[in-house]
Amino acid sequence: MAGIQKIMSKVQVALLFGGVSAEHEVSCLSAASVLNHLDRSRYEVTVIGIDRNGRWYRQLQELLPLPAVKADGSQLVSVIPGVGLAVAGETLLVDVAFLVTHGTQGEDGRLQGLLDCAAVRYTGSGVAGSALGMDKDFAKQIWQQQGFPVVPWLTAHRDRDSSPEACSALFARCSTTLGLPLFVKPANSGSSVGVAKVTNGAEFGPAMDAAFAVDSKVMVEKAVNGREIEVAVLGVSQPEAFGPGEVVPNHEFYDYEAKYLDPHGAALEVPAQLAPEVSSRILELAVNAYRALDCLGFSRVDFFIDRSTGAISLNEINTLPGFTTISMFPRMVLHSGMTYPTLLDRLIDEALRKPR
Numbered sequence: 001m002a003g004i005q006k007i008m009s010k011v012q013v014a015l016l017f018g019g020v021s022a023e024h025e026v027s028c029l030s031a032a033s034v035l036n037h038l039d040r041s042r043y044e045v046t047v048i049g050i051d052r053n054g055r056w057y058r059q060l061q062e063l064l065p066l067p068a069v070k071a072d073g074s075q076l077v078s079v080i081p082g083v084g085l086a087v088a089g090e091t092l093l094v095d096v097a098f099l100v101t102h103g104t105q106g107e108d109g110r111l112q113g114l115l116d117c118a119a120v121r122y123t124g125s126g127v128a129g130s131a132l133g134m135d136k137d138f139a140k141q142i143w144q145q146q147g148f149p150v151v152p153w154l155t156a157h158r159d160r161d162s163s164p165e166a167c168s169a170l171f172a173r174c175s176t177t178l179g180l181p182l183f184v185k186p187a188n189s190g191s192s193v194g195v196a197k198v199t200n201g202a203e204f205g206p207a208m209d210a211a212f213a214v215d216s217k218v219m220v221e222k223a224v225n226g227r228e229i230e231v232a233v234l235g236v237s238q239p240e241a242f243g244p245g246e247v248v249p250n251h252e253f254y255d256y257e258a259k260y261l262d263p264h265g266a267a268l269e270v271p272a273q274l275a276p277e278v279s280s281r282i283l284e285l286a287v288n289a290y291r292a293l294d295c296l297g298f299s300r301v302d303f304f305i306d307r308s309t310g311a312i313s314l315n316e317i318n319t320l321p322g323f324t325t326i327s328m329f330p331r332m333v334l335h336s337g338m339t340y341p342t343l344l345d346r347l348i349d350e351a352l353r354k355p356r
C-alpha cells in the first residue's frame with residue numbers, strides 16, 4: 001500500500017523527443033541526457049519518440065546510451081483533444097510533457113498547440129513564444145520595434161524573389177543597403193541548415209536557392225564580423241539570465257559541420273571573457289528579448305559583439321536549445337552551481353504551475 005502511494009505521488013512525466021526536423025539526431029542526444037538525469041524518486045517517466053514521419057511511439061526500453069526512436073505499431077500514441085495522450089485506447093497518465101524536440105513542429109509552436117488542445121502541460125514556451133522564436137524575421141521585427149539592437153536585414157519570399165531576375169535585383173538592393181559580405185538564411189530553420197555567407201553576386205543565387213529549399217521566407221543580413229555570445233534564460237514570471245558564454249567557431253562561421261560533425265568545429269567558453277559591464281548589459285538584454293517574445297520556461301539568446309566597434313546585437317533566440325550536458329544552455333546554467341537534475345526539476349515545476 002505504501003509502495004502504491006509512493007508511485008501515485010510521483011509526477012508523471014512524458015519525455016518527448018525525435019521529430020521530423022533536421023535536428024532529429026540532436027534531439028535524441030538531448031533526450032538521452034534528460035532521461036539520464038531525471039530524478040526517478042520524483043518522476044515516473046514515459047518516453048515517447050517521434051519518428052521522422054511525425055508518428056509518436058511509446059518507447060518501452062530505456063534509450064541509453066544511443067537513443068533512437070523505435071517504431072513499434074502496438075505502441076503508437078494518439079493525441080486526443082480535451083483528453084490527453086493514449087496508447088492502444090488506454091489513456092496515459094501525464095502531469096507534464098518534457099519536450100526535447102528541436103526545430104520544425106517540435107519547437108515552432110505546432111507541438112505546443114497540439115498539447116494545449118489535448119490539455120497536456122509542457123515545459124518551455126507556449127504557442128506564440130515558440131512560433132515567434134522560430135521565425136527569425138518576426139522575432140527581429142518585434143525586437144527592432146521595441147528598440148533592441150538587431151543586425152540589419154531584408155526579407156525575401158519564394159513566390160516573389162526566387163526567379164533569376166528577381167534574385168539579381170535583390171542582390172543589387174542588398175549589396176547597396178547592407179554591404180558585402182552578406183548572410184543568407186532561412187527565416188525558420190536551425191542548426192545552420194541553409195545558412196550561407198555570400199561575398200559576391202555569383203554566390204548569391206545558389207545561396208538563395210539553398211535557403212528557399214528550407215523555407216519559403218529567407219533573410220539576407222549584413223555580415224557581422226563579431227564574437228558569438230550566448231545567454232541562458234530560465235524562468236517564467238521572474239526570468240533569470242546565466243552566462244554569457246562564447247562560441248568560437250574554427251570554421252568560416254558556425255555552420256552545421258562546426259556544430260555537429262567536426263569534433264574541433266568550435267570551442268564553447270563558459271564564461272565568456274568580457275568586461276563585467278558588457279556581460280551585465282548582455283544578460284539584461286537577453287531577459288528583455290525573451291520577455292518581448294512571450295517566451296516561457298527557458299531559452300538561449302544569441303548575440304554578436306562587433307569586433308571593431310564593440311556594438312552588441314541580438315542574433316536569434318532558441319526556445320528549445322540543445323540540452324545535452326555539454327550543450328551551451330545547460331553549461332551556462334551549471335556554471336552558476338546549479339546541477340543538471342535541479343535544472344530539470346525547475347523546468348518541470350514551472351510547467352506544473354501552468355494552467356491546463
Ligand SMILES: Nc1ncnc2c1ncn2[C@@H]1O[C@H](COP(=O)(O)OP(=O)(O)O)[C@@H](O)[C@H]1O
Nearest residue numbers: 151183189190191192193221222223224253254
Ligand atoms: N549576420 C550574420 N553575421 C555573421 N555571422 C552570421 C550572421 N548570421 C548568421 N551567422 C553565422 O551563421 C550561424 C548560424 O546562423 P543563425 O542565425 O544562428 O541560425 P541557426 O538558427 O541555424 O543557428 C551563426 O552562429 C553565425 O556563425
Ligand SMILES: [Mg+2]
Nearest residue numbers: 191192302316
Ligand atoms: Mg544560431
